[in-house]
Amino acid sequence: MSRQPPEQQAPPVQRLRVRYAKRGRLRFTSHRDFSRAFERAVFRAQVPMAYSSGFNPHPRISYAGAAPTGSASEAEYLEIALAQVVDAAEIHALLDESLPEGLDVLEVVDAADLEKGGLADRLVASRWLIDTGAEETRAQSAVAAFLAAESVTVERMTKKGLREFDCRAAVVSLAVAEAGAAPGRLRLDLVLRHGVPSVRPDDVLTGIRSLSDLDLGGPPLLTRVEQGPLDEATGAVGDPLAR
Known part of the structure; x- marks a missing residue:
């Protein structure tokens, strides 16, 4: 019995770059714990995420330059890829509301408005x-x-x-x-x-x-x-x- 090939997802139509902070006791949040919390926040906020192709699709989130566990930070960054074009300010408000206090979204911008090049290359x-x-x-x-x-x-x-x-x-x-x-x-x-x-x-x-x-x-x-x-x-x- 042949196995059906995995569904191929459509390419993203928009990318948003996010600056967030780790404050107070949340500085002890590991990178793995934060990524789980962020994925839950994206789901609760109903952000129209783009997904990877394959048998186990996952939301397209790129993390860069995460601070060591135990460090507070006002300058953490990630990028999300979306299946629909949205307003960056609206996503900012939705994500900040969905994350626990101490993991605070500070800025969300459309990557198309920035200089060309990957986020990691800018850090x-x-x-x-x-x-x-x-x-x-x-x-x-x-x-x-x-x-x-x-x-x-x-x-x-x-x-x-x-x-x-x-x-x-x-x-x-x-x-x-x-x-x-x-x-x-x-x-x-x-x-x-x-x-x-x-x-x-x-x-x-x-x-x-x-x-x-x-x-x-x-x-x-x-x-x-x-x-x-x-x-x-x-x-x-x-x-x-x-x-």
């Missing part, structure tokens, strides 16, 4: 704010030692086992911020270039501590505030959804 670097309990004088000294080093080797457990890599090369800029942290806390302002292997803010903290006796005063709070193209001249991170 070149990230800016992070790291709130710690470190003492300012020691932090300034530790940051200076890190920036003066040509390379700083760290280790991290990955899916392929323990991996060793240089965390210094990915750092575009690192400084003790002048303001913004809560009372009794000290904030580091970090810009990281994306690459392979991916260097995370906690890798940089590990590298800093390998060169100094800096006491972070407990677990740091990591918040990604920007993600996008990198201006090599200024070190600034741009908006990947800029028109």
Whole structure:
């Protein structure tokens, strides 16, 4: 008995790019948990999704540059493909209403209105704010030692086992911020270039501590505030959804 070939789905007619935030306790949401929550939100909001072809069709959602579990973020991005042309502002409202508080949709734009190129190609670097309990004088000294080093080797457990890599090369800029942290806390302002292997803010903290006796005063709070193209001249991170 021959098996019928899978139904072929029509190609998408519109693509929307979404910026969302992970806030509060929802920063502990893993990427897998978020993707499940987002797919449920799309279903509840009755977004006219385009689906993949094959025996197990799934909604066409492309995720890019997800922050590590435990990190807060104001600059997470994804792209959805649609079977009908819709108003981006309407989808923004529907998705934000359907997601739990702490997973907040910040912006939805039509990809056709943006520069050509994939979303992932626009996510070149990230800016992070790291709130710690470190003492300012020691932090300034530790940051200076890190920036003066040509390379700083760290280790991290990955899916392929323990991996060793240089965390210094990915750092575009690192400084003790002048303001913004809560009372009794000290904030580091970090810009990281994306690459392979991916260097995370906690890798940089590990590298800093390998060169100094800096006491972070407990677990740091990591918040990604920007993600996008990198201006090599200024070190600034741009908006990947800029028109």
